Amino acid sequence: MRPFTYQRVKTPAEAAAALMQQPDTKVIAGGTNLLDLMKLQIEAPAHLVDVNGVGLDRMNVTPEGGLRIGALVRNTDLAADPRVRREYPLLSRALLAGASAQLRNRATTAGNLLQRTRCPYFYDTDQPCNKRQPGSGCGALHGYSRVHAVMGVSDACIATHPSDMAVALRALDAVVETVRDGGATRMIPMAEFHRLPGNTPHLETTLRSGELITAVTLPKPVGGVQIYHKVRDRASYAFALVSVGAIVQRDGTGRIAVGGVAHKPWRVEAAEAALPDGARALASKLMAGARTTAQNAFKVPLVERTIAAVLQQAREEQ
Amino acid sequence: MSEPGNLDFSRREVLAIGGMTLASTALPQVAKAAAPQGVAPVLTRVTLDVNGRAHTLMLDTRTSLLDALREHLHLTGSKKGCDQGQCGACTVLVNGRRMVSCLSLAVMHEGDRITTIEGLGTPEKLHPLQAAFVRHDGYQCGYCTPGQICSAAAMLDEIRTGVPSHVTQDLLAPPRLTAMELRERMSGNLCRCAAYSNIADAIAEVAGGAAEPRT
Numbered sequence: 001m002r003p004f005t006y007q008r009v010k011t012p013a014e015a016a017a018a019l020m021q022q023p024d025t026k027v028i029a030g031g032t033n034l035l036d037l038m039k040l041q042i043e044a045p046a047h048l049v050d051v052n053g054v055g056l057d058r059m060n061v062t063p064e065g066g067l068r069i070g071a072l073v074r075n076t077d078l079a080a081d082p083r084v085r086r087e088y089p090l091l092s093r094a095l096l097a098g099a100s101a102q103l104r105n106r107a108t109t110a111g112n113l114l115q116r117t118r119c120p121y122f123y124d125t126d127q128p129c130n131k132r133q134p135g136s137g138c139g140a141l142h143g144y145s146r147v148h149a150v151m152g153v154s155d156a157c158i159a160t161h162p163s164d165m166a167v168a169l170r171a172l173d174a175v176v177e178t179v180r181d182g183g184a185t186r187m188i189p190m191a192e193f194h195r196l197p198g199n200t201p202h203l204e205t206t207l208r209s210g211e212l213i214t215a216v217t218l219p220k221p222v223g224g225v226q227i228y229h230k231v232r233d234r235a236s237y238a239f240a241l242v243s244v245g246a247i248v249q250r251d252g253t254g255r256i257a258v259g260g261v262a263h264k265p266w267r268v269e270a271a272e273a274a275l276p277d278g279a280r281a282l283a284s285k286l287m288a289g290a291r292t293t294a295q296n297a298f299k300v301p302l303v304e305r306t307i308a309a310v311l312q313q314a315r316e317e318q
Numbered sequence: 319m320s321e322p323g324n325l326d327f328s329r330r331e332v333l334a335i336g337g338m339t340l341a342s343t344a345l346p347q348v349a350k351a352a353a354p355q356g357v358a359p360v361l362t363r364v365t366l367d368v369n370g371r372a373h374t375l376m377l378d379t380r381t382s383l384l385d386a387l388r389e390h391l392h393l394t395g396s397k398k399g400c401d402q403g404q405c406g407a408c409t410v411l412v413n414g415r416r417m418v419s420c421l422s423l424a425v426m427h428e429g430d431r432i433t434t435i436e437g438l439g440t441p442e443k444l445h446p447l448q449a450a451f452v453r454h455d456g457y458q459c460g461y462c463t464p465g466q467i468c469s470a471a472a473m474l475d476e477i478r479t480g481v482p483s484h485v486t487q488d489l490l491a492p493p494r495l496t497a498m499e500l501r502e503r504m505s506g507n508l509c510r511c512a513a514y515s516n517i518a519d520a521i522a523e524v525a526g527g528a529a530e531p532r533t
Contacts, residue, residue: 003359006379080481085489096484100506102418236505
């Protein structure tokens with residue numbers, strides 16, 4: 001690990017200012033992904049700003065009847081919050097499907113959104129990776145690609161975003177709230193928060209330099225049956241091959257977001273009109289334009305079948 | 319206050335550094351560029367509250383909580399399995415909650431209350447989970463055991479405080495420690511000897527649910 005200087009800050013403004021003071025500065029909160037990457041020198045900040053003391057660890061009801069989740073609310077606390085369990089069960093379910101209890105106890109809401117891909121070529125510094133070393137190539141394209149993306153991919157990168165929580169937030173139309181040095185705030189809808197890889201896979205979000213996440217806001221509850229179905233190689237503590245976050249209303253309408261298939265949570269609002277017609281109709285629109293390798297082509301039918309299973313479960317629960 | 323920390327490199331650290339140098343000559347240019355070159359370590363003073371005692375240490379900012387506990391405070395009960403958050407052997411309690419100490423910096427825990435396996439029980443006065451692991455033979459090599467026990471202690475608290483899990487059927491009802499729940503909630507602790515069934519029996523006995531059938 002490269003040596004670094006370390007600073008604790010007390011307010012979000014102080015954190016945003018610290019981000020602008022010297023190059024190679026990183027914010028640390030839970031640290032469960034950043035430290036892993038620092039040990040491998042995939043991340044090598046010269047300065048760390050510890051934001052654990054800035055007080056963004058609370059949840060409040062918004063004037064619109066939604067829920068504002070502080071950036072530092074731990075994954076365990078968010079999943080266990082009585083209001084989230086009652087009004088946004090999709091979010092609880094997605095969080096509980098991710099990582100282990102030890103990691104959820106540390107990992108934060110903002111950190112979960114900012115975690116990096118678990119693509120093995122990104123993690124192996126002996127391999128080319130356009131995300132880790134822009135211009136070095138993509139080892140996965142013609143290599144081991146079973147776990148990789150099939151939607152929105154580019155010749156530069158076929159990595160997936162690993163978060164379960166983000167899939168739920170996308171289906172729930174969450175908005176990411178940020179602050180910059182000087183106090184300017186911004187609201188970024190989840191749909192626009194993560195980028196597709198294109199030619200710049202090292203740029204993963206639309207956050208600007210020095211911009212700090214302060215909260216994630218959920219609109220008022222939408223009800224319906226909410227299901228998170230994660231398909232993985234073992235029953236617990238593994239990343240998704242495919243996951244489906246669903247909100248299904250009594251009249252058969254609803255929302256579907258999919259994880260494990262793209263560089264961001266994959267949702268196509270226009271495809272959701274086909275939801276009452278069943279999984280096949282929906283999946284053919286949702287997964288139109290899929291670009292697969294021989295190893296990950298299974299993900300396209302797996303998405304359809306997982307949606308079918310979710311719709312079946314929704315009918316049983318209604 | 320005690321002063322067990324020292325700034326001398328241990329033999330192990332010297333070996334690790336030697337290995338890194340050797341490895342870096344074999345790495346391609348891509349990785350070499352990221353290697354530390356002439357950047358001085360940064361030392362900082364940290365006071366850790368471990369098992370009810372305050373310890374003030376001068377630590378390299380890079381020191382993980384796990385390395386501070388093992389290498390500086392010589393509390394070697396917490397184990398380094400993978401050092402990347404996947405195995406759970408380094409699980410300790412921080413302010414009563416379980417976490418992996420390998421993925422946290424010691425410097426981030428100023429003022430936190432840290433409990434390691436050494437603080438849960440002693441050979442003379444075992445924690446009920448320690449006694450149950452002995453009774454049920456909940457280990458073979460024993461390397462994962464301190465992490466398993468710290469994790470289980472916090473897991474039982476999580477059940478008591480109503481934290482749901484991936485397998486909890488009803489999110490709105492208080493969770494119960496069924497066999498399924500126990501296995502799901504302990505999935506962050508790997509046992510390469512696969513003593514899982516005895517580990518589960520030991521934990522279930524302490525939780526008062528020994529009669530749960532195995533799945």
